Every structure is written in structure tokens, then in C-alpha cells.
Amino acid sequence: MKKSADRTGGFFWHMRALVARQGLWTPFRHEVDAWLAGWKPPQRKLVLIGPSAGWCLPDSFLTRFDEIAAVDIDPAAPRLFALVHGRALRRAGVSLVWSNASFFADPAGVLDAHPQAAVLFCNVMGQRCIQVRDSAAVEAEMLHLRALLKGRSWASFHDLLSGIASEAPAPRSLDRAMSAYELLSSYGLGGEWFDHLTGQLLPADAPRRILPWRFKRDRLHLIEAGWVDG
Numbered sequence: 001m002k003k004s005a006d007r008t009g010g011f012f013w014h015m016r017a018l019v020a021r022q023g024l025w026t027p028f029r030h031e032v033d034a035w036l037a038g039w040k041p042p043q044r045k046l047v048l049i050g051p052s053a054g055w056c057l058p059d060s061f062l063t064r065f066d067e068i069a070a071v072d073i074d075p076a077a078p079r080l081f082a083l084v085h086g087r088a089l090r091r092a093g094v095s096l097v098w099s100n101a102s103f104f105a106d107p108a109g110v111l112d113a114h115p116q117a118a119v120l121f122c123n124v125m126g127q128r129c130i131q132v133r134d135s136a137a138v139e140a141e142m143l144h145l146r147a148l149l150k151g152r153s154w155a156s157f158h159d160l161l162s163g164i165a166s167e168a169p170a171p172r173s174l175d176r177a178m179s180a181y182e183l184l185s186s187y188g189l190g191g192e193w194f195d196h197l198t199g200q201l202l203p204a205d206a207p208r209r210i211l212p213w214r215f216k217r218d219r220l221h222l223i224e225a226g227w228v229d230g
């Protein structure tokens with residue numbers, strides 16, 4: 001597997017997202033929208049981890065909740081999120097509070113602060129291997145987080161694998177986890193692929209959807225999306 005990946009978050013992320021969300025990213029955004037439409041947690045409160053400006057999050061999902069708490073390290077995220085989603089949230093009477101903090105500094109503290117909320121990890125878990133260079137520590141963190149989330153309604157869409165490709169294969173549903181090798185072979189994808197170390201975040205027997213995302217014209221991310229009912 002390749003040892004580097006594109007960084008996301010911050011100024012360049014926002015510039016790319018602003019241009020691509022109505023173009024190259026449109027099919028991926030529609031897939032995220034359709035996947036989230038199927039997740040129906042009973043909670044009226046939602047915690048968003050790493051939502052950025054919500055470039056890929058649909059209003060129709062966010063407005064299903066009464067209260068949203070968002071946690072992102074990017075200080076620009078609240079203002080940009082307000083530009084993208086503010087009007088829809090105001091119309092629907094959804095309250096939104098922000099925390100400009102690292103979720104990973106105290107995951108238990110963040111979750112304990114919102115005991116009655118469903119939790120959505122917004123394409124953030126695949127960035128952990130860029131922030132923490134120790135692969136074993138990242139994989140241990142995924143398992144620890146899964147344990148912390150026990151009894152919760154939670155969902156995550158995250159980078160599983162990324163690499164060079166100029167076409168996006170079709171999205172697909174899986175009954176359970178598949179190894180990186182099996183998944184890439186099933187798509188007929190060769191070459192070097194970066195493993196984002198998120199393969200153990202969802203329980204192995206949880207159904208999931210693979211959403212291919214053409215992040216750039218020549219770069220494909222295979223996003224894994226799944227939920228766990230509390």
C-alpha cells in the first residue's frame with residue numbers, strides 16, 4: 001500500500017470543495033444523500049464529527065433533527081457551514097452549536113457531553129492516519145472508538161482506500177467487511193492504493209456501502225459508509 005495521501009481540511013480543501021461540489025463530486029454527494037436517507041436513528045439530537053462546511057451533507061438529512069452539535073478543528077468550518085446550510089436549518093428550526101476542538105483529544109468527553117444524541121462521523125476517520133503516523137495506534141484507536149460507541153446510534157462515512165484512477169466504478173452494498181485486496185480485485189483496480197486504516201471501525205458483520213468518490217480527475221477514494229443501531 002502507498003504511504004501518502006492527499007490532506008483534507010483547511011483552505012485548500014474548501015477551495016476544492018467549492019468548485020467540485022457542483023461538478024466532479026456531484027455523483028458522490030448524491031450517493032451520500034441516498035445513504036443518509038436510509039439511516040433513521042430515533043434520536044432528535046445529532047452530533048457531527050468533522051463536518052467541515054458540510055459540503056457533502058444534504059439539508060434533507062440535517063433538518064430531520066431538532067438539535068445539532070458539531071465538532072471540527074477547522075476554525076472556518078462554522079462560518080462556511082452557515083453559508084451552505086444556515087438558511088435550511090433556520091427554516092426548519094434546527095439549533096446548531098459548534099465546538100472548535102479535536103474530537104480525538106477526548107472522544108469519551110465529547111460523547112458523554114451528548115448522551116442522548118446520534119453520532120455521524122463525516123468523512124473524518126480516514127484522516128486519522130495522516131495525523132498520527134503510527135499505524136498500530138490508529139487501528140487501536142478505531143477499535144477503542146467502536147467500544148466507546150457501544151449502545152449508541154452512530155454512522156460513519158470515511159476513506160477506506162485511495163489511489164490513482166480516472167473513472168469511478170459503481171457504488172455497491174456489502175453484507176459485511178471485505179479485505180482491501182478482495183475489494184480492489186472485485187473492482188478490477190490495480191496499482192498502489194493507500195490504506196486509510198479504517199477497515200476495523202465498523203463491526204465486521206455490519207452491512208455497508210462502498211461509495212466511489214472521484215476526489216480529483218485522476219484520484220479515486222473508496223468511501224465506506226455504514227451505521228450501527230444503538
Ligand SMILES: C[S@@+](CC[C@H](N)C(=O)[O-])C[C@H]1O[C@@H](n2cnc3c(N)ncnc32)[C@H](O)[C@@H]1O
Nearest residue numbers: 009050051052054055056072073074102103122
Ligand atoms: C474531509 S473533511 C469532511 C468533509 C465533510 N464531510 C463535508 O461534507 O464537507 C474532514 C474534516 O475533518 C476535520 N477534522 C480533522 N481532524 C479532526 C479532529 N481531530 N477533530 C475534529 N475534526 C477534525 C477537518 O477539519 C475537516 O473539516
